[in-house]
Amino acid sequence: MKMVSKISGAEAFIECLCKENVEVVFGIPGGSLLPIHDALYDSSIKHILVRHEQCAAHMADGYARATGRTGVCLATSGPGATNLVTGIANAYMDSVPMVAFTGQVPTGMIGNDAFQEADITGITLPITKINYLIKDVNNLPKTIREAFHIASTGRPGPVLVDIPKDVQIMESEFEYPKTFNLRGYKPTIEGHPLQIKRAIKAITDAERPIIYAGGGVIISNASEELRALAELTLAPVTTTLMGKGAFPESHPLSLGMVGMHGTKYANYAMTETDLIVAVGVRFDDRVTGKLNAFAPNAKVIHIDIDPAEISKSVSVGIPIVGDAKRVLKELIKGLGKKPRTEWLKKIEKWKKEFPLRYDRSGKTLKPQFIIEQINELCPDAIITTEVGQCQMWAAQYFKSTKPRSFISSGGLGTMGYGFPAAIGAKVGCPDKTVIDIAGDGSFQMTCQELATAVLNDIPVTVAILNNGFLGMVRQWQELFYDKRYSATYLGTTSPDFTKLAEAYGALGIEVRKPSEVKSAIEEAVTSDKPAVIDFKIDPEENVLPMVPAGAAINEMIDYEG
């Protein structure tokens, strides 16, 4: 008789993670996770104990964006699970591969309002690609296999797996399934040959083409192909916030970011183009501005792996559903060089006439200057950002040259994202310098993770652009609400950030003058410690240029003169 050994659900869980090559999970234990944490105790998988489950999700997210691998987070039932929600929604909006595991009350108690019960599969229904409640330990391996597959393929996204405590204890024969049948899930990878042909023709015919590239290019690891397409067709490239790094911003064909706080020349080019080659983007409202004035003369080629994104807001003449890398390769095969001197000349003129600008007199400490200094000192760093003015200054002034090196909460705009994302990125890329460009408001949403960074020896730098305000909201109040600064002044209620850092055992540096910026950055990034730099910046500096809500993207507000 063949002896088959049985293992517990918790042990099977660990086996599954090993099969998926998971090296690290971010989490916090609890009653409903005791068996799993017990099994983790002597496994090879590293568990990073965080201080708030939201941050476990953001760390898994930052890890995933920096490495391209699936991030994993773990939370107990009830409040642990609900604390994950913002992090899951954030990953969903930005198409980040993540598997979130939650403990659940024992199967027999589900539905009885048991202690620490929350219907987390119900709650996360609209913010996951799919989610599962495992009721039978025999289904555990198959479910986890599917979860990782779905999270990381097609248009990636978060998947949640809810595991009741008794399922973690029950035993079964472990076998990791080699195959599975997901008849409703077959992402289209290859672009349709006919549409590709049409696209080649359209690109060849275009006089003023523009490439509009987004996060999909980074997810699909298609940066090289994108660059080849741009250089072959001599089409300028503008990226979205999510697409930063998909095309080197140092490249002569780069237009920087498009949209609400994009460069003027990107927005002008987008308005005057006769052909948009959109790759891995979703025509977000922050990009298009007023829809009926968006690219009025343009034909649109839209390459995306998610058919539901095509013609969602802007109607598309040539849809190509498929993986960006594969489709771009096909396009390149069919295209030849075409001089576009007039168009490129015009763009050069715009670039000269309307550069990004700010007051460089050095009289006050300007946030833009700080970002430029960070860029100069650490051009290869992974930059993460919080949300607000700090995020937009980082996007405008840090010239990203490589994919997976600019990590920001785009779709959800989650304050507090950048710092835990930086920790996750550093865990995934320990040899990289990782810097979170933060606001004083945002940082206070997740600054407790200093403890995680210090305890686990994860040396990331937080550069707080401290304006004493919820600055982006204040900017809107200044411009559109008669400077009535309702509930946006943080000044005196913020802690002393250097002391806060020191209290956690991190390095704290305060900077008041432009002359101190460089040495502070150098000290922080070479300290080998988690570090917080408190840059006391000009409190009422604005992010410009700016497209006001409801305006066309070529109608931008800028500094006077």
Added chain:
Amino acid sequence: MKHTLSVLVENKPGVLARVSGLFSRRGFNIDSLAVGVTENPEISRMTIVVEGDDRVLEQVTKQLNKLIDTIKVSDLTAEESVERELMMIKVAAEPKMRSEIMQIADIFRARIIDVSPKTMIIEATGDEEKINAMEALLKQFGVKELARTGKIALTRGLKSV
């Protein structure tokens, strides 16, 4: 315009919630939704009647297809198909009214499935217009309660979706 979508989905818990959640979240208008298992016990068929122009329909179809548990979405509006709804209607029926009600039921090939001293329940199947017409006719007697299933539909002939 109204469209009838036939949607094959995995017969799993949570799928109905995902589909109905999708409609409300994206602001699509559902007219009716009927769901039941198919000849394959692992697969359910949802018949969804949805109101909208071509653009809305395109989005609805794409969003439905995007759900992992959706196997197939077909728009039956342009197809040769048969569509049926089931209605049960309880009307006030004093004994002297019974024969008149039974006559109406007869004309619509409906059936009387319950009689009490003061009420009758009529069961009718048919397409939407027939059900609506019958309901309108029975209104004069006083409708006590009414239940409709929502539409189910299949394509005619050999073709299957």
